[in-house]
Amino acid sequence: MNWHQTIFELIDMRSFSNLWFWIVLAVMWSTASHWVLGVPFDMVARARKTGGQIEQDLEDLVRINVNRFLYIARLSGLWLLGMVCFVLTTLVLLGWVYDIEFAQAVFLLAFPMSLVGALNLSTARLIERDELSGEGLRRRLTRHRTYTQAIGMLSIFVTAMWGMYQNLAIGALGS
Template structure:
């Protein structure tokens, strides 16, 4: 029979001292790098090495097809953008005040988890706008191979940004969590 202390330790609500926080942080950043705007990594990788030619390469057509399916989901008008910005700013500001102003560990952990993803969301919206322009040029006459290469390069650069952002976010969170655990060894 399991001991109650073991179960309570497993369900600990402390953030930086809990294995669940670190599992969620690792899982979230792992999943963030697997797809870019909903397009699988292998589709992007195949489209990078396309040679210009008279016939359309299937890899370029596949990437452009994926983009034509996924980019409409990334279209946000000004009103929706203002609402998202206002709600996101309110949430992050509230959590930052609760966490860093009043010393609540859970709020600090949530700020360190959510803030980099908010930045990543803004970067993905920007990438979606650039890819919409490439897709529009492909619809009016830009060769599919050239459009596929342009889109794949933009998405590859974005993947590098995601990698750097994830490394910085996890390192900063781990550093801050270690300092928190040293300063608060008993959790308070």
């Protein structure tokens, strides 16, 4: 047995039956819902509770990240959009036209995260436009987190349904 057969035996390329895929999915959405525009959400809750310096730190961190997101979007947003669309289209074609399960799994991870990325950009623009601070900023960040969690729940549901279908379909073919 050569080295690549050993690696593929160790790492099951059938993604939906692989425990690591589901761990990555859970960690990805847990992280995405905890970090709102690059700010840990517990900081938003602490700022709401105590105010003062923590609130000022929150506003400063949000301002830095909003400026960073918007700078990148203005500088190379169209190129990034084109590359993301190319990669997602390639994954769809490989996954569903050529029936490559690994591409399906990567698409089911990447597409919802691209929606979260668009949501990040939209929220950053709203914060900059409305010059939010204090309670308005905390409300906007909480709303952003809620939308991210909704996208995550829908993504996990769709991925679980598709994964179960794939495992049952492959199991039925194997018998």
